[in-house]
Amino acid sequence: MRKGPLCLMLLTLSIMAPAHGEETTEGGSSTPLSLSAGSQITELQQRLKASEQQREELNKQLQNADNTRESAQLARLRQENQRLKLQLKEAQASPLPRLLTDQQQWFVTGAGVALLALLCGIFASGASRKRRQWLN
Numbered sequence: 029m030r031k032g033p034l035c036l037m038l039l040t041l042s043i044m045a046p047a048h049g050e051e052t053t054e055g056g057s058s059t060p061l062s063l064s065a066g067s068q069i070t071e072l073q074q075r076l077k078a079s080e081q082q083r084e085e086l087n088k089q090l091q092n093a094d095n096t097r098e099s100a101q102l103a104r105l106r107q108e109n110q111r112l113k114l115q116l117k118e119a120q121a122s123p124l125p126r127l128l129t130d131q132q133q134w135f136v137t138g139a140g141v142a143l144l145a146l147l148c149g150i151f152a153s154g155a156s157r158k159r160r161q162w163l164n
Contacts, residue, residue, distance in 0.1 A: 128136065
């Protein structure tokens with residue numbers, strides 16, 4: 029028999045021998061598995077209660093923040109509502125209704141300026157000279 033396979037077999041047997049030995053518990057403690065699991069369960073339950081309390085506190089803080097934001101918005105909306113009511117009363121109190129809106133007034137003003145510019149251009153160039161030029 030060759031030395032290579034014999035050394036390989038001895039090496040694998042030496043590695044596998046401790047694997048078939050007696051199992052030890054993690055950390056070297058001698059407590060049974062059920063006691064450590066029970067302590068982990070109680071620890072997890074305590075952590076759960078603590079996190080539930082934190083969640084409730086955070087929810088309360090969030091609701092308080094929402095309430096303050098909503099109260100600020102509510103105050104702004106009330107002020108705007110009062111301002112609009114005053115504008116409505118002023119509009120109803122004025123005896124003459126407006127004939128044109130602001131946009132229509134700007135349109136009429138622009139049309140007047142364009143018409144004035146057209147008339148100035150006609151008078152400045154002399155209409156009679158243009159007619160002679162077209163006839164030639």
